Amino acid sequence: EDQVTQSPEALRLQEGESSSLNCSYTVSGLRGLFWYRQDPGKGPEFLFTLYSAGEEKEKERLKATLTKKESFLHITAPKPEDSATYLCAVQAGGATNKLIFGTGTLLAVQP
């Protein structure tokens, strides 16, 4: 069965303290892995799409990487405004465009 697991469930960092969020997946034929940011009471905001192992993408203080079993979202020198829930989702092989979501990592960055 296709599955996505994110860890940790919650993470508290001091401003400037770099860390990584993990997304482990089990899927038959990965078509894409997606990272989203979600602020409280709002819809998820797209961050990155990764398609194949070894691929990396960066945006400001965020960098996403992908292996055959997991993806990491690295946060370098975070600021309080990076506080949010980060969601990972995978699109499996097959005819549909369905995404399978993890339950997210709640990140709090303290000044």
Added chain:
Amino acid sequence: DVKVTQSSRYLVKRTGEKVFLECVQDMDHENMFWYRQDPGLGLRLIYFSYDVKMKEKGDIPEGYSVSREKKERFSLILESASTNQTSMYLCASSSSGQGETQYFGPGTRLLVL
């Protein structure tokens, strides 16, 4: 920029009422999706549509129906709202093709009393 809009940010309804949630996208996307999001359960797919007048059941379709009469608009219908349908409802759209990104609307927080 892709824009997905939802008709209401907050709704309060009574048990047994018929509820309509509307979603509109402006990017000519073929695919549209309805999810609900609950604490600890993540996003769960209710229904999706890959073309006008086409619909497919997601993982939790019970108690819901959908309508897609125009390409840009996808409606979620709760035929007879129940308290266990209190949730955050999220609409998304995407182009067809491998690994196409889904773009989300702002969400509708529905409370059923």
